Amino acid sequence: EAAVTQSPRSKVAVTGGKVTLSCHQTNNHDYMYWYRQDTGHGLRLIHYSYVADSTEKGDIPDGYKASRPSQENFSLILELASLSQTAVYFCASSDRDNQDTQYFGPGTRLLVL
Amino acid sequence: GDSVTQTEGLVTLTEGLPVMLNCTYQTIYSNPFLFWYVQHLNESPRLLLKSFTDNKRTEHQGFHATLHKSSSSFHLQKSSAQLSDSALYYCALSDLSSGSWQLIFGSGTQLTVMP
Numbered sequence: 193e194a195a196v197t198q199s200p201r202s203k204v205a206v207t208g209g210k211v212t213l214s215c216h217q218t219n220n221h222d223y224m225y226w227y228r229q230d231t232g233h234g235l236r237l238i239h240y241s242y243v244a245d246s247t248e249k250g251d252i253p254d255g256y257k258a259s260r261p262s263q264e265n266f267s268l269i270l271e272l273a274s275l276s277q278t279a280v281y282f283c284a285s286s287d288r289d290n291q292d293t294q295y296f297g298p299g300t301r302l303l304v305l
Numbered sequence: 306g307d308s309v310t311q312t313e314g315l316v317t318l319t320e321g322l323p324v325m326l327n328c329t330y331q332t333i334y335s336n337p338f339l340f341w342y343v344q345h346l347n348e349s350p351r352l353l354l355k356s357f358t359d360n361k362r363t364e365h366q367g368f369h370a371t372l373h374k375s376s377s378s379f380h381l382q383k384s385s386a387q388l389s390d391s392a393l394y395y396c397a398l399s400d401l402s403s404g405s406w407q408l409i410f411g412s413g414t415q416l417t418v419m420p
Contacts, residue, residue: 232314234395235350235410250407282349291406292338292399296349 195219196297198283204303211270213300215283221295222288224266225250226258228279229299235282241266242288273304307332309398309411317417324368324383326414328396331377337400339372339379340408344393353381353394386418
């Protein structure tokens, strides 16, 4: 099974500050994804990437940037954190030949005050 | 665009009773993949089962679901609930309508099994 790790596991940030969430996978997967989880909304796709040095917008990209410097690493950046970005963030990865099955990291709890 | 609807936000039932969690979807793509992901408390979502074959029952870990394209449904069932089944269940859809196999998740159903 794919190994996906995230850091930090939890973070408290101030409104207007910059937040970077990191994701690392060790199973040589091509695809990586960032989701946010909110009660009543389920999991919503923010950004994804299918190759290093390239990122794509998901369903809710506003207020977020993403960076894929290598196949193994995928970061989510909140340049100006806002209260509405308080959520749990999950990173996931999938293989090119089995894209429909995604493996999730442990999640990062972000609280913006 | 594509969408997935899970009508029950919360389901509470007694151990030993049957489980049925509803899932319907909308897509213009004729061959979607449908999934159920399960997320236990303080854990990450993991795949429970998936299907792309119409009218074929898919089973895993005591749960089963059948994709019915005629009604755009993929309900999750289990004959007898266990305490350990308490978790958040997501139905999800994937197809190539966006150009890649992205997952579209429903809002989730929190299942609580009582003794």
